[in-house]
Amino acid sequence: MATIIDGKAVAFEVVASVAKEVATLVEQGLQRPGLAVVLVGDDAASQVYVRNKIRTSEQAGITSIEHRLAADVSQQTLLTLIDELNASDQVNGILVQLPLPDGLDEKLILERISPAKDVDGFHPMNVGALSSGLPSLVPCTPQGCLIMLQQQLGDLSGKHAVVVGRSNIVGKPMAALLLQQSCTVTVVHSRTKNIEQLCAQADILVAAVGRPEMVKASWLKEGAVVIDVGINAQEVDGKRKLVGDVDFADCLAKVSAITPVPGGVGPMTIACLMQNTLIAAKRQLGFSGN
Numbered sequence: 508m509a510t511i512i513d514g515k516a517v518a519f520e521v522v523a524s525v526a527k528e529v530a531t532l533v534e535q536g537l538q539r540p541g542l543a544v545v546l547v548g549d550d551a552a553s554q555v556y557v558r559n560k561i562r563t564s565e566q567a568g569i570t571s572i573e574h575r576l577a578a579d580v581s582q583q584t585l586l587t588l589i590d591e592l593n594a595s596d597q598v599n600g601i602l603v604q605l606p607l608p609d610g611l612d613e614k615l616i617l618e619r620i621s622p623a624k625d626v627d628g629f630h631p632m633n634v635g636a637l638s639s640g641l642p643s644l645v646p647c648t649p650q651g652c653l654i655m656l657q658q659q660l661g662d663l664s665g666k667h668a669v670v671v672g673r674s675n676i677v678g679k680p681m682a683a684l685l686l687q688q689s690c691t692v693t694v695v696h697s698r699t700k701n702i703e704q705l706c707a708q709a710d711i712l713v714a715a716v717g718r719p720e721m722v723k724a725s726w727l728k729e730g731a732v733v734i735d736v737g738i739n740a741q742e743v744d745g746k747r748k749l750v751g752d753v754d755f756a757d758c759l760a761k762v763s764a765i766t767p768v769p770g771g772v773g774p775m776t777i778a779c780l781m782q783n784t785l786i787a788a789k790r791q792l793g794f795s796g797n
């Protein structure tokens with residue numbers, strides 16, 4: 508019988524341990540960690556994410572400060588806001604929700620965030636630190652995937668991990684983290700020849716492409732551990748339904764473990780955002796170590 512990895516339960520444990528550390532900081536008279544979330548425009552999926560994030564911040568004891576800007580906000584206004592958040596000692600972490608509306612230069616905006624407050628881990632300084640094994644803020648989604656994999660498999664050394672997708676926010680940092688854990692890592696993408704044959708070699712398969720139910724049982728090695736990062740919204744009987752990048756029903760009988768959508772990677776992403784905010788706050792308070 509395959510294990511359905513309960514991302515919600517693992518996330519709950521991560522958030523509980525963050526909450527415990529936050530309580531200790533506050534008992535010591537130190538400032539409660541603060542997370543600023545900047546949401547530009549009114550993308551529907553972003554609304555759900557931001558709502559879940561605010562609820563989780565409350566559970567973690569982290570103050571969340573929301574900044575909502577109109578879709579037609581000028582680049583200069585947004586950059587000025589980021590400068591203010593960089594300078595504010597109430598703010599330990601800054602997240603600018605992606606995707607940004609057309610007309611805003613995403614690269615320029617993300618590079619404006621102070622690397623010390625970059626809880627998404629998207630700043631080139633954190634990307635470089637991750638790939639060279641230096642202390643950094645690690646992107647939340649891949650970090651969440653890694654925690655679930657370690658919980659499921661223990662030591663990952665020598666496992667063949669296939670990452671499907673090469674985005675800057677999931678695929679590439681996921682590959683870096685798995686390599687750091689001594690996996691043999693293959694990254695496949697839209698131009699890869701024989702994707703299915705490569706996937707069939709995977710002990711670990713991480714799917715992060717944004718194509719509904721693309722990965723089928725026939726692509727998998729018997730007993731693989733499958734992490735489904737996809738969150739594809741579909742309309743079924745007038746209701747919003749989420750499906751992953753993995754055909755869950757098809758794959759279930761072939762895997763040893765698999766994450767569901769919803770209730771898998773999504774909650775772990777948010778839990779790791781809380782963890783990063785705590786790490787950033789502690790570093791800003793002068794704590795050494797991670």
Ligand SMILES: Nc1nc(=O)c2c([nH]1)NC[C@@H]1CN(c3ccc(C(=O)N[C@@H](CCC(=O)O)C(=O)O)cc3)C=[N+]21
Nearest residue numbers: 555556559602603604605606627769770771773774776
């Ligand atoms: N700067 C930035 N950082 C991000 O980390 C980021 C982002 N922008 N933009 C959008 C994506 C997407 N993302 C999600 C996180 C959690 C859920 C989540 O909580 N999902 C729940 C259900 C959500 C639902 O019902 O729609 C689940 O999978 O169980 C979803 C999506 C973070 N992202």
Ligand SMILES: [Mg+2]
Nearest residue numbers: 672673696697
């Ligand atoms: Mg691709």
